[in-house]
Amino acid sequence: MPHLEINLDELLIGESVWRNLRFSCERLNIGRQSIDCDAGQLQLAGKHLPVSLQLFLRQKKIVLTIEPARREKWHLAVAWRPEGWQSSLRIVNGQGRRLAGLLPQYAAWPQLRQARINGTIGLSGRETLLTEWAAKLAITELSFSDAEGLRAGEDVHLQLEADAQRKQQGSWQWRGQLAWLAGGVFWQPFYFTGGGHRLAVSGTSNGQSLRIERGELALSGIGQVAFSGEVERPALALRQARLRAENLEMAALFKSIIQPLAAETAWAETEASGRAGFSWHYQDTGQQSLLLDLQDVTLIDTRERFSFEGLVANIPWQSNGRSTGTIRLEHGQILRIPLGSVHFSLETEGMHFSVPYVELPVLDGKVVVENFNASRQATDWQWQFNGRLFPVSMEKLTEALQIQPMFGTLSGIIPKMNYAASVMTMEGVLVFNLFDGVVVARNLVLTEPLSRTPHLTMDMAMHHIDLDLLTRAYSFGRIQGRVDVEVSDLELVNWEPVRFDASLASSPGRYKRRISQAAIQNLTALGGASAMPAIQRRLLSFFEQFRYAEIGWRCRLRGSVCQMGGIEPASSNERGYVLVKGSGVPAITITGYNRQVDWPELIKRLEHAIKSGSPIIH
Amino acid sequence: MIRLFTHRYLIERGTLMPIVIWRLMLLVLLCLPGIGQAVADLEANTPAITRLKQSMQQRHSQLESYYNSGAVGLTRDGLIMLRDANAVPLAARQTVNQLVTAENQDRNALYREIARANSHPEWESNIRATFSQRWISLAKPGWWYQQADGSWRRK
Known part of the structure; x- marks a missing residue:
């Protein structure tokens, strides 16, 4: 029986090298039509693989079958004809790791760990030249990973159909379709699971470039993105690209793509719905244009810092040139302040964005924003605007903010507001009406407004506040009169005060000064147990209201402790301070003794007392 | 050499001197950047x-x-x-x-x-x-x- 043995010291395919290949066949059948070897053996990479070989002499065809494992078969047929050669590889339950050596190996790329392959690969050519190939493969149980596990896939199921033809001057025309049917892929920071994602691409390539003429990516649950582009070879530098999409589902788009990309911003905690489209063009070294189209989009911050509903926008942008877009919003809220329907134009020019004028309905009033200008500086955004505030009811505003009710109106000029390096500052003063008085806010600085701990600092002065309106609003017991309040060095952290120097004093001038029995009792409780002499306490039961000359209160808040004081030190006791100085007959004087008060506790009790209608402050 | 000199310097001026120097060193250390956090x-x-x-x-x-x-x-x-x-x-x-x-x-x-x-x-x-x-x-x-x-x- 003839015996065949072929030894190859080195076999080079692409960049892969196999050494010491040995094919042996102990029983070679040589016939007139064919040469057969039913039980050959291929020694490859230290493994012995059973091989059968048939050579059909008349047809000029060789058939090689390798069965490395039970139910696994690699069946290769190659036929020669005068016009060229044809081959086909049929794979049944092929282990993907056997192909791992044929794939490009880059240290930074994820490495193939496992895959099962079924399908066929056909190749044809002339002499040593490959002229055409086609593949139809089903890949299951695919897993891959890089060393860190940050780009990895598990149990992925793919279906691939691709073919390519060599054209003139060595260029190739190719097309391919890939369906991702199951499995999960984590590609930091994204995580996708299979279930209908599809990619279809066609294009050409040569030694200098790879051109995608037509590409379509269909992401299940999100929508379709059409794309084209050109990549320079061998550097793989992007020369130009176009992306276009319509009617993308915002809910899935936000969750799967935008949130992972915006992990450290407020968008990471935003839920979205509606539809979006875009068109993007990249050329040579930068982005050329972008068109963003939003249809009935809702954006809701899960931490309730903002929400926008019924957002419709069409925003064109060019790297060189001016464009005008439109934005329409049905309603929304920022920091619990409701916003009404608004429609405005947005002008863009490079990384400069401006809104010349917009009227923003706020409760029963409105804010007019003028000359809004935003620009991207290095890594951060800067913007500024000025505007006007048309009367907003304080009652409605405080209700919306879920704080103690106040009466009056908020209106005035909004001086220049600047935002840079996460800090918003106000130049000039903000004036508004409150409890029939005037409030002036100045030195407003808001740091990191959407961060974990927004900081607000400002100074405030209130003039001629009507105590009657104020005390009736809080069921505190009636006080008639007017006061001026100075709050300097006010600092709010996460919208809670941690520092201020406040003083309240009767306004100068002639007006009615009366204090009710209930108000006296509450102020007395505020001032301490013995805030009123016994003789005065007896008087309380006889009269409903009393005259007073002056009211005064001071609080120096540091952290959670309020250091309190009054109009002046009490003459009878050096620890005490006068809160209400009596006048006429009967005269009532209230002295405070609590020098230090826990502010959050005081506010909590006040809120409880106001809700219950019987304020008692201990 | 430095160690010998330092030793002799301290001994010659009695036991009070090392304490004063130690306190001065402590004061300098406390003023260094990074040590302020101790307070x-x-x-x-x-x-x-x-x-x-x-x-x-x-x-x-x-x-x-x-x-x-x-x-x-x-x-x-x-x-x-x-x-x-x-x-x-x-x-x-x-x-x-x-x-x-x-x-x-x-x-x-x-x-x-x-x-x-x-x-x-x-x-x-x-x-x-x-x-x-x-x-x-x-x-x-x-x-x-x-x-x-x-x-x-x-x-």
Whole structure:
């Protein structure tokens, strides 16, 4: 029986090298039509693989079958004809790791760990030249990973159909379709699971470039993105690209793509719905244009810092040139302040964005924003605007903010507001009406407004506040009169005060000064147990209201402790301070003794007392 | 030579001199950058700090198993990091990433707020350094932490 043995010291395919290949066949059948070897053996990479070989002499065809494992078969047929050669590889339950050596190996790329392959690969050519190939493969149980596990896939199921033809001057025309049917892929920071994602691409390539003429990516649950582009070879530098999409589902788009990309911003905690489209063009070294189209989009911050509903926008942008877009919003809220329907134009020019004028309905009033200008500086955004505030009811505003009710109106000029390096500052003063008085806010600085701990600092002065309106609003017991309040060095952290120097004093001038029995009792409780002499306490039961000359209160808040004081030190006791100085007959004087008060506790009790209608402050 | 001279210098001037010099050295050390944090109140409490601590405590139960497995480690700059994603099931890696990002936002805010509560915002980096050591000392055996040279070590 003839015996065949072929030894190859080195076999080079692409960049892969196999050494010491040995094919042996102990029983070679040589016939007139064919040469057969039913039980050959291929020694490859230290493994012995059973091989059968048939050579059909008349047809000029060789058939090689390798069965490395039970139910696994690699069946290769190659036929020669005068016009060229044809081959086909049929794979049944092929282990993907056997192909791992044929794939490009880059240290930074994820490495193939496992895959099962079924399908066929056909190749044809002339002499040593490959002229055409086609593949139809089903890949299951695919897993891959890089060393860190940050780009990895598990149990992925793919279906691939691709073919390519060599054209003139060595260029190739190719097309391919890939369906991702199951499995999960984590590609930091994204995580996708299979279930209908599809990619279809066609294009050409040569030694200098790879051109995608037509590409379509269909992401299940999100929508379709059409794309084209050109990549320079061998550097793989992007020369130009176009992306276009319509009617993308915002809910899935936000969750799967935008949130992972915006992990450290407020968008990471935003839920979205509606539809979006875009068109993007990249050329040579930068982005050329972008068109963003939003249809009935809702954006809701899960931490309730903002929400926008019924957002419709069409925003064109060019790297060189001016464009005008439109934005329409049905309603929304920022920091619990409701916003009404608004429609405005947005002008863009490079990384400069401006809104010349917009009227923003706020409760029963409105804010007019003028000359809004935003620009991207290095890594951060800067913007500024000025505007006007048309009367907003304080009652409605405080209700919306879920704080103690106040009466009056908020209106005035909004001086220049600047935002840079996460800090918003106000130049000039903000004036508004409150409890029939005037409030002036100045030195407003808001740091990191959407961060974990927004900081607000400002100074405030209130003039001629009507105590009657104020005390009736809080069921505190009636006080008639007017006061001026100075709050300097006010600092709010996460919208809670941690520092201020406040003083309240009767306004100068002639007006009615009366204090009710209930108000006296509450102020007395505020001032301490013995805030009123016994003789005065007896008087309380006889009269409903009393005259007073002056009211005064001071609080120096540091952290959670309020250091309190009054109009002046009490003459009878050096620890005490006068809160209400009596006048006429009967005269009532209230002295405070609590020098230090826990502010959050005081506010909590006040809120409880106001809700219950019987304020008692201990 | 220097040691001999110093020794003789101290002896010649009696026992009072070493004490004075020691105190002067201590004074100089206290004035050096980084030592000032020794007087910072790390337990300072403001509503913002309380809220941040509560947020971190709530998140800790979700992160603890990843500290135990070594997937997440304590970095040398007082933050945490997904150091071995292979130790996390594939489907949970994005969630762990999000937890790590949120935790780091809270930690950065905490250091900033403690510095502000001490009325010294410029102490933030020193407070961060102190907390970094504190987290490592409080870490359970088996948790991973980053050493000063950037390498990782299992406690």
